[in-house]
Amino acid sequence: MTSPRVSARVRRLIEGRMFDLLAEANRSAALDLALGVPGAPEPSPMAVEAACRAVRAGRNQYEVAAGHPLLRRWIAGTLPGDVDPDTELTITVGASEALAAATLSVLDPGDEVVIFEPYYENFVNAVVLAGGVPRFVRCRAPEWRFDPDELRSAFGPRTRAVIVSTPNNPTGHMLDPGEWAEIARLCRQWDAVVISDEIYGGFTFTKPHQSVLEVPDLAGRRLLVGSLSKSHAVSGWRLGYLCADAGLTAVARQVHATLCAGAPAPLQAAVAEAAAEDPLFAAPADDLRAQCDRVVGMVRGIGLHATVPDGGCYVMAGVPAGTDGDSLARQLIREAGVLVAPGSLFHVDATAGAGHVRVAFNRSMSFLDEADGRLASFRTPVWSAP
Structure with a gap:
């Protein structure tokens, strides 16, 4: 057979x-x-109890696809800049679905995506599932920085996106202003976007974290992938988010609704409730x-x-x-x-x-x-x- x-x-x-x-x-x-x-x-005991209450209270059906409004508002408040929770933020089924929605939103078959290695393997698989072609740029120990010449060589007419992870999985390296500036310059030159995985942004040890949202030269061409999985130790709740400008968000929400129709409703409500009750909930x-x-x-x-x-x-x-x-x-x-x-x-x-x-x-x-x-x-x- x-x-x-x-x-x-x-x-x-x-x-x-x-x-x-x-x-x-x-x-x-x-x-x-x-x-x-x-x-x-x-995990926050307050959030766990709120989840139990939400399930018992009947919050067991679909939430709006974009995500619980109060949860979006709270997450927007934790991000740098002036993020509009109504038009620029989507609650996703973990960071993995946010990554998939981002790549499917911006890639056509044959488009190239720059990926730094060492890499998190889902970066490669998200590009492949969207029909894209990965272009790898090696970062080397001990500092795990990219070589600017090698990065420039990876860009070309088919480059549509760059995927970064900061702090990086697996190396822990965080992009500094000079590295961001080089990435932004090349994205403008080749009309590419940045997909920035920042799920570890709550854990920093040697210097402040700089988000893609804090790079002015990337305005309009950035998609931020975030998650509560590691920062709040609820990886099984599958609560992530995707933040982008209103135009990209409108497209990504169409993809998101097609992929999953929305993230778990009672768990979104639980986090929104816990965040409203505890001003320190945002920090791990x-x-x-x-x-x-x-x-x-x-x-x-x-x-x-x-x-x-x-x-x-x-x-x-x-x-x-x-x-x-x-x-x-x-x-x-x-x-x-x-x-x-x-x-x-x-x-x-x-x-x-x-x-x-x-x-x-x-x-x-x-x-x-x-x-x-x-x-x-x-x-x-x-x-x-x-």
């Missing part, structure tokens, strides 16, 4: 190469420091700096090279000479019962990421205590810091 024909777009999707490691880790009950599923901060309950410092110390303790990232919830750690990230990840599962993500997962050419592993630190301190105890057995004289 022949298999049914599937689309060329689906055949071009990046496969989740983490699955094999996850299966091995699950068999050995390894502690997960690989995925970004939040173990910290804690835990800024993760202590966890960041703890994990940097832990990975240094087993001979990896690590520095405090600009922001986010990951440390991109360099592995010692004589090994590679994939081998080290499997060794840590077997010998320490700890799972980290090989750097190869974040590059189109796996060998480009062989020198690194990504370690998540959005975990409780008690969880990190246990992981540290397991890693202590791995601290042998064979491993010395570079």
Whole structure:
């Protein structure tokens, strides 16, 4: 029996190469420091109770597709600039749907999109599903900045968009004003837009976060992707948002309504209620700096090279000479019962990421205590810091 024909777009999707490691880790009950599923901060008890009340009160049908008006108003107030919640903000089913709505709104088949690597794999898959063609620009350790000449070379007549992540997943690098200026100049030159994933903007450690909304030269050609998944530890609630000027938002809302008809109504109402009752709700309950410092110390303790990232919830750690990230990840599962993500997962050419592993630190301190105890057995004289 022949298999049914599937689309060329689906055949071009990046496969989740983490699955094999996850299966091995699950068999050995390894502690997960690989995925970004939040173990910290804690979800707001106020929001959880409000969600229960909303469900019991019958808020179980569709919300307006653009999103709960009070939730949009609150989110708009947390963003820089003067965002109009009625015409410039849409509540989405997590950041993933916001990303998909953004790419489907601006790309035609064959359009090119600049993506920085190391990358979050959904950036590539969102472009591919929209019929676009990724053009990769390498960012290199230790600063994880792009080379301006390489970026200029990636642009051309077919360039329609640039996808950025700031703070970056997986490196933690945050774009500075000079980098933003170069991106903006090229977008104006080639009539491209920026899709900026800023879901980790609430977690910054070395310098202030600059949003795409704060880059005047990108006005009218920017789409901001945001989410409550990491900042408020409600990744299962699937509450994200897409912010753009009114013209782009009108188009993105058509795509959004087609994709999903709207985000979960009772959960939108719950967040709106909690935000109205607690003036501090906008900020994460835990800024993760202590966890960041703890994990940097832990990975240094087993001979990896690590520095405090600009922001986010990951440390991109360099592995010692004589090994590679994939081998080290499997060794840590077997010998320490700890799972980290090989750097190869974040590059189109796996060998480009062989020198690194990504370690998540959005975990409780008690969880990190246990992981540290397991890693202590791995601290042998064979491993010395570079």
